[in-house]
Amino acid sequence: MAQIEIAGLRKAYNGAVAIDGVDLNVASGSFVTLLGPSGCGKTTTLRCLAGFITPDAGAIRVEGRDIMGLGPEGRDFGVVFQNYALFPHLSVFDNVAYGLQARRVPKAEIAARVAEVLGLVQLGHLKDRLPRALSGGQQQRVALARALVIRPQALLLDEPLANLDAKLRFEMRWLIRELQRKAGITALYVTHDQAEAMALSDQVAVMKQGRIAQLGSPRDIYQRPRERYVAEFTGEASYLKARIAEAVGNGRYRVATAGGEVIANGPAGLAAGSRHLLLLRPEALQPGAAGLRATLQGRFFVGSAQHCEMRIGDEVIKLYLPPQAELGEGAAVTLAVDQDAAWLLPDEAAP
Amino acid sequence: MKARLILGLAAGAGLGILYAFLLAPLVVVVLASLSGGEVLAFPPTGFSLKWFAKFFGHESFRNALWLSLQVAVTSTVVVAVVATMAALFQRGLSRNLAGPFRTLLLMPLLMPEILTAIGLLFFLYQIGLGNTYLGLQIGHVVITLPFAFLSITSALDQVDPALEEASASLGAGYGRTTLKVMLPLIKPGIITGGLFTFIVSFDMFAMSFLLKTVGGNTLPLALFDYLKYDFDPTAAAAATVSILFALAVVALVEKLVGLRRAF
Numbered sequence: 001m002a003q004i005e006i007a008g009l010r011k012a013y014n015g016a017v018a019i020d021g022v023d024l025n026v027a028s029g030s031f032v033t034l035l036g037p038s039g040c041g042k043t044t045t046l047r048c049l050a051g052f053i054t055p056d057a058g059a060i061r062v063e064g065r066d067i068m069g070l071g072p073e074g075r076d077f078g079v080v081f082q083n084y085a086l087f088p089h090l091s092v093f094d095n096v097a098y099g100l101q102a103r104r105v106p107k108a109e110i111a112a113r114v115a116e117v118l119g120l121v122q123l124g125h126l127k128d129r130l131p132r133a134l135s136g137g138q139q140q141r142v143a144l145a146r147a148l149v150i151r152p153q154a155l156l157l158d159e160p161l162a163n164l165d166a167k168l169r170f171e172m173r174w175l176i177r178e179l180q181r182k183a184g185i186t187a188l189y190v191t192h193d194q195a196e197a198m199a200l201s202d203q204v205a206v207m208k209q210g211r212i213a214q215l216g217s218p219r220d221i222y223q224r225p226r227e228r229y230v231a232e233f234t235g236e237a238s239y240l241k242a243r244i245a246e247a248v249g250n251g252r253y254r255v256a257t258a259g260g261e262v263i264a265n266g267p268a269g270l271a272a273g274s275r276h277l278l279l280l281r282p283e284a285l286q287p288g289a290a291g292l293r294a295t296l297q298g299r300f301f302v303g304s305a306q307h308c309e310m311r312i313g314d315e316v317i318k319l320y321l322p323p324q325a326e327l328g329e330g331a332a333v334t335l336a337v338d339q340d341a342a343w344l345l346p347d348e349a350a351p
Numbered sequence: 352m353k354a355r356l357i358l359g360l361a362a363g364a365g366l367g368i369l370y371a372f373l374l375a376p377l378v379v380v381v382l383a384s385l386s387g388g389e390v391l392a393f394p395p396t397g398f399s400l401k402w403f404a405k406f407f408g409h410e411s412f413r414n415a416l417w418l419s420l421q422v423a424v425t426s427t428v429v430v431a432v433v434a435t436m437a438a439l440f441q442r443g444l445s446r447n448l449a450g451p452f453r454t455l456l457l458m459p460l461l462m463p464e465i466l467t468a469i470g471l472l473f474f475l476y477q478i479g480l481g482n483t484y485l486g487l488q489i490g491h492v493v494i495t496l497p498f499a500f501l502s503i504t505s506a507l508d509q510v511d512p513a514l515e516e517a518s519a520s521l522g523a524g525y526g527r528t529t530l531k532v533m534l535p536l537i538k539p540g541i542i543t544g545g546l547f548t549f550i551v552s553f554d555m556f557a558m559s560f561l562l563k564t565v566g567g568n569t570l571p572l573a574l575f576d577y578l579k580y581d582f583d584p585t586a587a588a589a590a591t592v593s594i595l596f597a598l599a600v601v602a603l604v605e606k607l608v609g610l611r612r613a614f
Binding site: 050051052071072073074075076077078079081083085086087088089098099102103146147150156 | 511513514516517518519520521522523524527531532535536
């Protein structure tokens with residue numbers, strides 16, 4: 001359990017900048033996720049923290065103590081890898097015991113601690129198997145146990161669920177969160193899966209081209225993104241060009257769009273008359289009595305809902321309708337906007 | 352479908368002929384060594400083990416066999432250790448240094464053995480090791496090192512770098528990671544390399560011919576000397592013994608690791 005501070009971290013490979021000034025504070029016991037597409041620098045940041053690569057500049061402190069001079073073996077972090085990285089020649093028991101043996105923990109204590117942690121991940125009965133005799137999910141649970149058993153300062157997880165199928169990924173999410181909470185351990189998690197990031201984290205850092213674009217709670221980055229990139233990366237999103245008509249409260253505005261006027265939230269202090277983008281999440285829209293005037297352009301049935309595309313002027317937005325809704329293509333619909341889920345973004349294309 | 356069948360048959364036949372050419376001499380030699388006749392000939396006339404008795408009764412053959420074994424076993428041990436260290440060292444080098452290092456180590460393989468031998472002969476005389484046992488041993492190590500190095504580096508290339516990182520993150524230093532993770536994982540490569548070393552050293556001719564000590568023949572040299580004056584099946588018996596030793600080593604490796612895992 002420890003507080004981690006990353007300041008001004010930079011790393012370039014042969015001139016190609018991988019991370020370009022990452023600042024991040026991970027509070028003790030919290031679960032923070034680095035979220036972003038491949039190449040955004042999230043894995044590089046984690047690998048700098050683990051000590052596998054040396055950054056060109058910046059500082060990393062654990063509980064205020066600089067750890068840049070330490071190799072990975074001295075940093076006391078439990079690392080979980082995307083491809084599990086279990087020792088193929090060692091049994092499950094010996095894999096988990098490895099870190100304790102390196103720490104010269106007495107044999108009896110090793111046996112007890114390994115048994116305990118294997119119980120936590122429900123693999124006690126497989127302790128004599130070799131990794132290749134385990135399924136992917138079981139291997140990842142061994143990897144998790146191996147990282148936890150050393151009671152490290154923090155857990156670093158590099159896309160640990162990326163190689164698992166959808167159902168297992170879902171189960172493992174719960175397990176990881178539960179183990180992290182139970183141990184009260186600080187965790188830094190790397191993923192490109194926004195749903196995973198939001199489900200697991202206390203804080204999500206969305207990364208863009210080697211920097212953190214926005215750090216916030218899952219609710220914050222989903223509902224109040226600071227830029228279109230963040231909105232795009234955190235879930236399904238549609239946008240309408242909007243002009244602020246007037247402020248109607250603190251951080252609340254009446255805006256004009258091609259489909260009519262609506263009330264929306266936004267950062268405080270936006271000037272009347274300025275151009276913005278209105279972010280509409282699909283679940284923020286419902287057919288209603290008053291709101292945006294739109295035409296149904298197309299839809300498809302996915303079981304739990306119908307995904308629809310609506311045309312408003314020359315713009316298209318997406319929304320979900322209940323499966324039983326009967327609407328023909330070309331039908332005119334009025335869409336009520338959930339005020340709390342409509343959010344104003346800077347219009348990057350506007351002058 | 353038909354074209355595929357014909358192609359398959361042709362490939363099978365080609366392989367059969369290739370193997371026939373490779374294995375026929377071995378069969379001929381082994382059968383000739385069991386001949387009851389007085390000259391080295393095929394097909395053998397009669398059956399007898401007397402040529403083996405004569406081989407083992409011959410002091411120069413006995414000494415040569417012993418020396419060959421000594422040199423080959425020493426080469427195997429030395430080369431296994433040095434090649435493993437070299438392979439691990441190369442893994443730690445950056446990409447633009449690893450290439451030249453590899454080329455340097457494989458150099459003896461790229462040059463004709465006789466040239467390496469002549470060069471080494473001059474060099475060993477310069478440093479006072481000309482025609483000594485140590486000089487001969489050095490020559491064998493130089494020639495066999497690349498075989499073992501190739502086999503060990505290819506095993507090492509199969510090892511996921513994440514395993515080293517995992518080991519380090521669990522608190523293990525370089526020594527523990529090498530001993531507990533790397534060496535067990537490349538053991539088949541080391542054993543295969545040792546096997547090549549033993550066989551190449553045991554059969555080596557040109558290098559031994561130039562570097563041998565006075566009167567100290569290895570088995571291939573003793574065989575060569577013998578054939579200069581005698582032409583009886585003892586030579587075939589000597590060759591058969593040589594083949595049997597090679598097979599024994601292969602069988603030992605099979606028993607230790609299983610060849611399927613070693614290759």
